[in-house]
Amino acid sequence: MAGPAEQTHIDRVALVGAVVALAGATMLPFVELRPNRLVPGDLHGLIAAGPWAFALWVLVAVGFAAAFLPGVKPRLIAGSVSAVGIVAALAWALGSAAETLLAGQTPVSRVSIGAGVWVMLAGAAILGFAGQERTRGARWRLVAAAVVLAAFFGAFHLGGLERISLVREFEVRASSFWGLLGNHLALASAGVGLGVVLGVPLGLLATRNRRVRGVVLGVTGVIQTVPSLALLGLLIVPLSALGQAVPALRALGVRGIGAAPGLVALTLYALLPVVRNTYVGLSSVDPAAVDAGLGMGMSRSQLLMRVEFPLALPLIIDGVRTAAVLLIGITTLTAFAGARNLGVLIIEGLGQFAPDLILLGALPTIMLAVAADATLSAVAKAVTPEGVRA
Amino acid sequence: MIRLEGVTRRYGDTVAVDDLSFEVAEGEVCVLIGPSGCGKTTTLRMINRLIEPTGGRILVQGRDIMSLPVEELRRSLGYVIQSIGLFPHLTVAGNISVVPRLLGWDKPRMAKRADELLQLLGLPPDAYRDKYPRQLSGGEAQRVGVARALAADPPVLLMDEPFGAVDPLNRERLQTEFARIQRELRKTVIFVTHDIDEAIRLADKIAIMRDGKLQQFDTPEEVLNHPANKFVHDFVGADRALKRLVRVKVSDVMRSPATVLMDAGDIGMREAAGRRRFTYVLEPDGRLIGWIDTRDIDRGLSAEDAITRVDPGEASVRPDTSLRDALSRMLGLGFRSIAVTDEHCRLLGEVTFASVEAAMSEGDEHIAAPVEADAG
Numbered sequence: 001m002a003g004p005a006e007q008t009h010i011d012r013v014a015l016v017g018a019v020v021a022l023a024g025a026t027m028l029p030f031v032e033l034r035p036n037r038l039v040p041g042d043l044h045g046l047i048a049a050g051p052w053a054f055a056l057w058v059l060v061a062v063g064f065a066a067a068f069l070p071g072v073k074p075r076l077i078a079g080s081v082s083a084v085g086i087v088a089a090l091a092w093a094l095g096s097a098a099e100t101l102l103a104g105q106t107p108v109s110r111v112s113i114g115a116g117v118w119v120m121l122a123g124a125a126i127l128g129f130a131g132q133e134r135t136r137g138a139r140w141r142l143v144a145a146a147v148v149l150a151a152f153f154g155a156f157h158l159g160g161l162e163r164i165s166l167v168r169e170f171e172v173r174a175s176s177f178w179g180l181l182g183n184h185l186a187l188a189s190a191g192v193g194l195g196v197v198l199g200v201p202l203g204l205l206a207t208r209n210r211r212v213r214g215v216v217l218g219v220t221g222v223i224q225t226v227p228s229l230a231l232l233g234l235l236i237v238p239l240s241a242l243g244q245a246v247p248a249l250r251a252l253g254v255r256g257i258g259a260a261p262g263l264v265a266l267t268l269y270a271l272l273p274v275v276r277n278t279y280v281g282l283s284s285v286d287p288a289a290v291d292a293g294l295g296m297g298m299s300r301s302q303l304l305m306r307v308e309f310p311l312a313l314p315l316i317i318d319g320v321r322t323a324a325v326l327l328i329g330i331t332t333l334t335a336f337a338g339a340r341n342l343g344v345l346i347i348e349g350l351g352q353f354a355p356d357l358i359l360l361g362a363l364p365t366i367m368l369a370v371a372a373d374a375t376l377s378a379v380a381k382a383v384t385p386e387g388v389r390a
Numbered sequence: 391m392i393r394l395e396g397v398t399r400r401y402g403d404t405v406a407v408d409d410l411s412f413e414v415a416e417g418e419v420c421v422l423i424g425p426s427g428c429g430k431t432t433t434l435r436m437i438n439r440l441i442e443p444t445g446g447r448i449l450v451q452g453r454d455i456m457s458l459p460v461e462e463l464r465r466s467l468g469y470v471i472q473s474i475g476l477f478p479h480l481t482v483a484g485n486i487s488v489v490p491r492l493l494g495w496d497k498p499r500m501a502k503r504a505d506e507l508l509q510l511l512g513l514p515p516d517a518y519r520d521k522y523p524r525q526l527s528g529g530e531a532q533r534v535g536v537a538r539a540l541a542a543d544p545p546v547l548l549m550d551e552p553f554g555a556v557d558p559l560n561r562e563r564l565q566t567e568f569a570r571i572q573r574e575l576r577k578t579v580i581f582v583t584h585d586i587d588e589a590i591r592l593a594d595k596i597a598i599m600r601d602g603k604l605q606q607f608d609t610p611e612e613v614l615n616h617p618a619n620k621f622v623h624d625f626v627g628a629d630r631a632l633k634r635l636v637r638v639k640v641s642d643v644m645r646s647p648a649t650v651l652m653d654a655g656d657i658g659m660r661e662a663a664g665r666r667r668f669t670y671v672l673e674p675d676g677r678l679i680g681w682i683d684t685r686d687i688d689r690g691l692s693a694e695d696a697i698t699r700v701d702p703g704e705a706s707v708r709p710d711t712s713l714r715d716a717l718s719r720m721l722g723l724g725f726r727s728i729a730v731t732d733e734h735c736r737l738l739g740e741v742t743f744a745s746v747e748a749a750m751s752e753g754d755e756h757i758a759a760p761v762e763a764d765a766g
Contacts, residue, residue: 288471295464296465297461297465298492307477387524
């Protein structure tokens with residue numbers, strides 16, 4: 001990869017990242033100063049951030065250097081510095097802009113994050129990705145995470161970041177936010193958990209019986225195509241009827257609205273990735289190994305536990321990962337059916353036309369999904385038996 | 391030891407194995423052979439009940455296999471298949487220990503057994519026990535497959551084209567090793583192959599099948615000398631005489647040649663040769679140096695000049711070499727005879743073209759001697 005031929009070419013990934021970051025820094029509004037949290041206000045460019053604007057321009061220029069510098073290592077360093085630097089400087093730039101713009105305004109005035117910030121973050125992500133291709137080591141990622149966290153912590157407490165509208169929305173909702181986040185995580189986890197409890201045996205059955213396979217894979221596939229909101233709506237009537245008819249279930253919370261339809265819908269959505277990956281994982285075990293195992297006198301269950309499951313486990317975990325990421329997103333929709341989770345913030349934000357409230361629901365959801373993705377990827381890697389690692 | 395009585399397997403209207411009966415004695419290698427779809431693999435898989443017979447019965451050590459719990463039966467029958475089927479997530483030692491673990495052996499005993507078997511199969515335990523299957527070559531993997539089948543010391547081995555997927559050179563090596571191990575362990579072996587040469591080389595008994603029916607069940611010599619019908623005759627091939635040589639070892643037909651020691655001098659050499667034209671020349675410790683043509687001595691050449699020196703590795707064979715290999719070596723070198731030496735290149739005897747010819751003709755007394763029987 002570090003061949004001399006490559007050094008004479010520009011790094012196109014880094015170039016794209018730098019161009020995106022440049023566009024965010026120059027062509028799009030950085031922040032919006034609004035008289036209150038609901039009405040639109042004046043857009044301000046990056047220059048509102050004062051000296052931090054200059055710092056960001058320099059960092060974008062470093063991003064361009066990452067595309068054009070000769071040699072792999074200088075490019076890598078420039079790309080990493082640019083990516084991490086842009087994210088860290090943005091925290092301080094936002095704080096600085098908020099303090100400057102809010103000086104002399106009424107207490108209900110708000111400074112909201114503008115499109116330019118998101119675009120610059122995207123550019124930084126691309127620049128960071130350009131570097132990551134070559135550094136397999138996790139060390140620089142740890143350093144990057146530490147730098148970014150420190151910058152946000154500092155900007156929050158010293159640099160005025162706490163005056164950004166998003167933070168103000170959080171402050172208003174602080175008492176309920178953590179509860180909603182907890183509910184969100186609990187509901188999504190319960191959906192994944194039930195999906196695994198039902199999906200793994202179904203996947204196993206699919207490997208054992210051709211007819212079952214057709215039905216199971218077909219039905220879970222069809223479920224996946226039903227729009228989430230429609231599925232929630234369709235569940236309301238049968239679940240409320242069920243709750244009415246069986247008092248014991250009603251006591252457990254089975255009703256037409258609330259967490260119950262959400263959990264049912266989420267479980268159904270979790271089934272496809274779990275069932276499919278279980279089926280693929282188990283059926284990709286070498287038939288010769290199965291034949292040898294049975295021929296040597298393993299029972300069906302010994303073969304399953306000692307050979308088939310250990311070999312299929314990484315793929316099964318990968319299905320769980322897909323389900324988890326999917327469900328964390330879909331969980332926000334269950335708020336429409338009365339479940340209380342981060343989706344509530346998004347719905348209220350939509351209702352009030354308060355973009356920062358929408359963000360307060362959406363950003364933690366995205367972070368949960370990314371965290372679940374990273375965690376379960378690591379688990380899948382950890383359970384891959386040494387003998388079959390690539 | 392293993393007895394099939396009217397064993398039949400039907401799939402709907404098709405009969406894969408039709409009323410098959412034969413008996414394999416303890417310590418014998420029985421090779422099932424025939425064209426694809428003849429039912430040989432089905433027969434093998436019925437013995438360990440991977441396929442259940444639809445008729446007849448199979449007895450192993452006098453007991454009907456249907457009367458035993460199926461797992462217990464299978465653990466007493468070592469099983470080797472062409473595609474090997476090593477477990478990729480287990481090490482070589484872990485793979486070999488599969489059946490011992492099922493039988494509840496303790497760890498030190500399993501480890502000791504795995505090392506023993508690796509040694510037996512010519513894989514140094516220190517280098518191999520912790521390797522994973524993907525790190526093995528095809529030949530190594532199949533050795534591990536055989537070791538795994540032998541782990542719990544089952545009295546019976548079922549082998550389904552075990553060397554079919556290995557390259558020809560390695561296959562021959564594996565066959566030789568299998569013959570060596572079998573001489574040592576004396577398992578009762580059912581061996582499926584479609585390779586008639588492999589069958590002749592390894593079998594005590596050959597069962598030739600076609601369309602689920604047994605065509606002939608006999609020793610390789612009988613199959614070669616007296617094919618039961620046209621199918622067997624054609625299946626064995628036109629080169630039956632040549633195939634017969636596979637069953638005869640050099641030690642069965644070799645004779646003592648004229649020899650002379652290197653330090654005998656010209657006259658000594660001429661005298662030692664007697665009336666023979668060629669005489670082997672040896673070191674005092676018996677190692678082969680070459681030979682002399684006595685006519686060269688007669689023409690007045692000195693002994694030193696008359697000697698044709700040879701590389702013993704190239705121009706000699708071992709006593710346990712098959713006569714066919716010896717013949718092919720003679721043809722390759724253009725000799726009418728070839729020296730037989732031990733592993734230290736000491737001369738043991740010679741094999742001549744005439745003796746090969748004699749062995750080729752039917753009814754020769756040597757042909758009745760199976761390759762494995764009188765070795766060691």
